[in-house]
């Protein structure tokens with residue numbers, strides 16, 4: 001949604017995002033929203049997060065949210081009625097993306113976080129136990145996302161991973177994104193080493209070039225260090241990115257494979 005802000009005598013246009021989270025354990029999610037960049041983004045009106053207890057949408061007098069699986073097997077399944085009630089309430093008359101967090105989903109990564117940061121409204125469904133009734137997936141869910149190939153106890157932590165990564169790249173969200181992006185090569189490479197004062201700590205010296213004030217040489221050093229780390233630690237990342245002539249020269253120069 002577009003926000004019109006009055007800043008002095010100017011009108012600022014800012015995109016804002018609303019995120020509704022449906023969870024059985026909202027108390028896992030709340031504290032993370034109350035610190036750092038996420039807190040600031042909410043304070044600035046760029047981000048609005050509401051966490052809803054799935055149990056509040058239970059339809060029977062026992063407030064039950066789960067039941068045994070048809071066909072048998074271990075573990076419980078989240079019933080369709082509370083989830084349909086929650087999503088129909090929260091996503092009514094809005095073109096919300098309704099995202100279910102699951103190991104069966106599309107792998108989450110930075111490009112997906114940046115694409116989602118342009119949306120106006122996300123509804124995040126956090127599963128528990130063995131997961132949700134398939135009819136919720138068929139009728140309500142627009143996207144299934146996995147944060148990695150491992151099994152958690154529930155979808156609350158994956159939902160927080162989405163909120164955190166999206167929150168820090170929201171347009172107009174405050175500081176750190178520009179500094180993360182300013183390194184023009186940072187896109188598909190690992191980060192380079194960082195140093196702060198003192199320049200000599202117990203005999204371990206900061207690389208000379210970083211003290212030189214020579215901005216072009218510093219940029220080149222950062223890129224080479226990023227590239228070197230990526231070749232050694234995550235060669236899979238390089239298959240997707242096209243290498244420059246400097247990269248291929250550097251690859252064959254052997255400094256990539258020297259120690260450190």
Ligand code: 4HQ
Pocket residue numbers: 101102103126127128129130131132145146147148149150151152153154155158
């Ligand atoms: N779970 N990426 C099982 C995950 C998960 C993941 C969420 C545990 C869904 C039912 N979600 N529940 N990995 O492990 O997203």
